[in-house]
Amino acid sequence: MRPNAARPARLPRRALHGVLLLDKPLGWTSNDALQKVKGMMRAEKAGHTGTLDPLASGLLPLCLGAATKFSQVSLDADKTYRATLQLGETRVGGDREGEVLLRRPEALAALDAPRLEAACAALRGPQWQTPPMQSALKHEGRALYDYARAGIEIAREPRRITVHSLDIRLWQADTLEIEVRVSKGTYIRQLAEDLGEALGCGAHLAGLRRLASGPVDLDAALTLEALQALTPVEREARLLPPDVLLADWPAHMLDTEDAARFLTGLRRRVKAADAEGVRVYGPPPPAAWAAGRRAPVFLGSARIVAGELIPLRLLSPPEVQALAEGPGPMPERPPDDPVRVAPALAG
Known part of the structure; x- marks a missing residue:
């Protein structure tokens, strides 16, 4: 490069939220693979869910953005x-x-x-x-x-x-x-x-x-070569929602009022059996609702003790908004949930 030549502009990082299932190649450390994918996705924040030896290949779940809050769940999984x-x-x-x-x-x-x-x-x-x-x-x-x-x-x-x-x-x-x-x-x-x-x-x-x-397996994973062959939009579409790491936990649905309070860290009274860990969902924010995206949205994790829903790890309101309006398809509602969906989360 000539001394006065302009350096190519670096593309800005983005606030992406989700889980990418990578088929890690032999010879790569988990951090090498993470940094490569983070750069390809231009993600602001990323982490992996436990070291996979360089001499090993296979499934390495990578967490982007809000999904990093739940990486410990994957660390603790079978x-x-x-x-x-x-x-x-x-x-x-x-x-x-x-x-x-x-x-x-x-x-x-x-x-x-x-x-x-x-x-x-x-x-x-x-x-x-x-x-x-x-x-x-x-x-x-x-x-x-x-x-x-x-x-x-x-x-x-x-x-x-x-x-x-x-x-x-x-x-x-x-x-x-x-x-x-x-x-x-x-x-x-x-x-x-x-x-x-x-x-x-x-x-x-x-x-x-x-x-x-845990609940994720190699069948849905991408190799680095396959990921590189995709366009940025296609790569983003391969992100799974953060709650995929908790897919084998029971799910609990909150209405608008309780969902808004839960997101502030308040405990809620619920009619449900005790559980060490549950996925918690609520109605989508107003903007997502107005845009026709009316599926329940993931709010975070909690445990249930003596009829109290006690928050463990919570998404922030901007993260909830981003996931509700994200590009990927959303499920109709979490499995086995009582349907108590009000029109929208309190703004």
């Missing part, structure tokens, strides 16, 4: 993975990038189907798991994987986890493919090593793909 294990060989760090520690071909040769099924069955259910050194957990402000790269071992406290399901997808010679659904905080590389030890032949994680996180 996850489903498809994992490929290399049997008969343990490696430093528990994955294919580490140096070989031990090979046990004789034990692998003696492995049979009943023993494999029994080992898988023993790993299902609640259990304690010690996080591996190759993790993003912090010790004195540094990630454990930083210490691991320096050859330093840090003591870790075991965590309570649950393996809800563990199914064998493929077993051929020294390759085992499993599909698992696990609770928050479960490390699949550690699960692979534990399974290898239970089999007596050892194992390490050769491949990992996330298939689902």
